[in-house]
Amino acid sequence: MNILVVDDESDMETLFQQRFRKEIRDKRIDFFFANSGEQALFYLESHVHEAVLILSDINMPGISGLQLLKMIKQKYENPPPVVMMITAYGDDENYKQAMQLGADDFLTKPIDFTLLKDKLNARINGKDSGS
Amino acid sequence: MTMSIEPILAFILIRYLRKNLKTFSPDPNWNKLFTGFLYAIIALFVVEVAFHLSFILVWIWHVLLLAIVYVTFTVPKFERTRPVIIAVLPFIVLSIVSDILENFAHPFYLRVESIFEFAFVAAITLMVALLVRSSRQVKALEKERQKTLAEEEKRKFIAAQNEKLELVVAERTAEITMQKDELQHALHELKATQTQLIHSEKMASLGELTAGIAHEIQNPLNFVNNFSELNSELIEEMKTEIERGNLAALIEIADNIKENEEKIMHHGKRADGIVKGMLQHSRSSNGQKELTDINALADEYLRLSYHGLRAKDKSFNAMMETHFDESLQKIQVIPQDVGRAFLNLFTNAFYAVSEKKKHSGEEYKPTVTITTRKCKEGVEITVRDNGDGIPEKALDKIFQPFFTTKPSGEGTGLGLSLSYEIITQGHGGDIRADTKDGEFAEFTIKLPA
Numbered sequence: 001m002n003i004l005v006v007d008d009e010s011d012m013e014t015l016f017q018q019r020f021r022k023e024i025r026d027k028r029i030d031f032f033f034a035n036s037g038e039q040a041l042f043y044l045e046s047h048v049h050e051a052v053l054i055l056s057d058i059n060m061p062g063i064s065g066l067q068l069l070k071m072i073k074q075k076y077e078n079p080p081p082v083v084m085m086i087t088a089y090g091d092d093e094n095y096k097q098a099m100q101l102g103a104d105d106f107l108t109k110p111i112d113f114t115l116l117k118d119k120l121n122a123r124i125n126g127k128d129s130g131s
Numbered sequence: 132m133t134m135s136i137e138p139i140l141a142f143i144l145i146r147y148l149r150k151n152l153k154t155f156s157p158d159p160n161w162n163k164l165f166t167g168f169l170y171a172i173i174a175l176f177v178v179e180v181a182f183h184l185s186f187i188l189v190w191i192w193h194v195l196l197l198a199i200v201y202v203t204f205t206v207p208k209f210e211r212t213r214p215v216i217i218a219v220l221p222f223i224v225l226s227i228v229s230d231i232l233e234n235f236a237h238p239f240y241l242r243v244e245s246i247f248e249f250a251f252v253a254a255i256t257l258m259v260a261l262l263v264r265s266s267r268q269v270k271a272l273e274k275e276r277q278k279t280l281a282e283e284e285k286r287k288f289i290a291a292q293n294e295k296l297e298l299v300v301a302e303r304t305a306e307i308t309m310q311k312d313e314l315q316h317a318l319h320e321l322k323a324t325q326t327q328l329i330h331s332e333k334m335a336s337l338g339e340l341t342a343g344i345a346h347e348i349q350n351p352l353n354f355v356n357n358f359s360e361l362n363s364e365l366i367e368e369m370k371t372e373i374e375r376g377n378l379a380a381l382i383e384i385a386d387n388i389k390e391n392e393e394k395i396m397h398h399g400k401r402a403d404g405i406v407k408g409m410l411q412h413s414r415s416s417n418g419q420k421e422l423t424d425i426n427a428l429a430d431e432y433l434r435l436s437y438h439g440l441r442a443k444d445k446s447f448n449a450m451m452e453t454h455f456d457e458s459l460q461k462i463q464v465i466p467q468d469v470g471r472a473f474l475n476l477f478t479n480a481f482y483a484v485s486e487k488k489k490h491s492g493e494e495y496k497p498t499v500t501i502t503t504r505k506c507k508e509g510v511e512i513t514v515r516d517n518g519d520g521i522p523e524k525a526l527d528k529i530f531q532p533f534f535t536t537k538p539s540g541e542g543t544g545l546g547l548s549l550s551y552e553i554i555t556q557g558h559g560g561d562i563r564a565d566t567k568d569g570e571f572a573e574f575t576i577k578l579p580a
Contacts, residue, residue, distance in 0.1 A: 009350055009354075011354055011394055011397075011398070014390070014394060015354065015357050015358070015361075015394075018358075018361050018387065018391065019357070019361065059346075059438075059441060061437070061449075061450065062450050062451075064448045067448070088346055088350070089346075089441075089442075093446075097446075109349070109353055110352075110353040110356060111357075
């Protein structure tokens, strides 16, 4: 499965690669990284046919995570990619907005990688079992 | 002829002496004596006229006149009267000599009588002339005395006036001194208030920053925690691989640990820098200029400002465009002061775009652009926002203290005036505003190298 991580912190890439090194080694997950909403949209343009799960930060310069979420859900309707929001601002308002815009999940920073792994595994397995 | 003149002369002279005495050196004893003589003269004169006793009394007149002359010339008190006495002296002497001759050498007297008559006329003429002269002198003296008196009077008057003036001046001086003290006190209080206001402004902006700072620190801390957790895991894996004797895997794990260690260090330092920056911001400036990378300083405060606003207003978002001239040389500035000025301009810019966003459609892209470049004077920093701009009539007031266009409670009105002070007075630079109503506001700072 392809997972696109969108975060303006570039070290997120190293962190994810290390945290998920087993999954990467086992070729269960392929990670792609975008440092901004704009980069994420650009990536999606060229990988539109690949099954993609998106993990996006909300608070980024330029296109914010919520705007990105809205655009993705509007543009890619069939089937809409799974978008999970990961943010340092875990307040109600942010959560409600994300859910309204169709977020599939909402996680707060610091990322609980055990929880994230479980959720991702569930998605992968669910998808596997579904197909 | 001498019969009627001598008593009158004696009378006049004694009166004259008495008057003179009264005017210049009053003496009750002499005065009494003179008064007594005056009465005596009148009495004797009456007796003389009534009983024709002139043959006896004439000698009394002579003695009296001689006594007057004697007194005048022996008592120092009567020195002033001497000129008058000298004037009458020839007449007195002549009169005595004439009487002696008439009574004791009558035949001789008869022979020289015409000479005596002539002498009498001469003596009287001389007497009158001397008396007139003396009287003139006395008058002149009196005039002089009056003048001196008038002057003395005038001097006294002036002295009194001066004294009054002195009093008034002293009063005024006291008043002015009091006013000066009051003003000084007021100035002192104003200065204290100003210091306090500057401090509050700093604290207010620190408050705005807190959320931004928290966010900025949270990110590196998350990395530190994550990478150190990872390293623990990796070390466990390492142990397993050691047991297996898988050297290649071990080297790979060791490389990973090293890489993670570097990340830990990097993010630890990042958090450290943020905390230091925060401390610097709250600390009062120590006024020390140091070589500073303006690009890095602007970037740091741009992030803090953005996150600060983001924390306050969850829906807030803006494009940050930075055009940093990488070839910019470091310049001598007080980093926390210039940082504060930057922060202010950034916060204002973000505020402006977020306000415009509230009444604009989807197509509006709130954008804050920071540009640095070299200029003739040194370094130029431009902060431009595509907000609503500054109203024309407010433009020349924006750098005045307490001027704010924000709703009450939202701004102290000190931000831009402090920024202005920091840039112009603190660094000898220049800050200018340019705007187009409804389109943009642009602040340009020039800092000398």
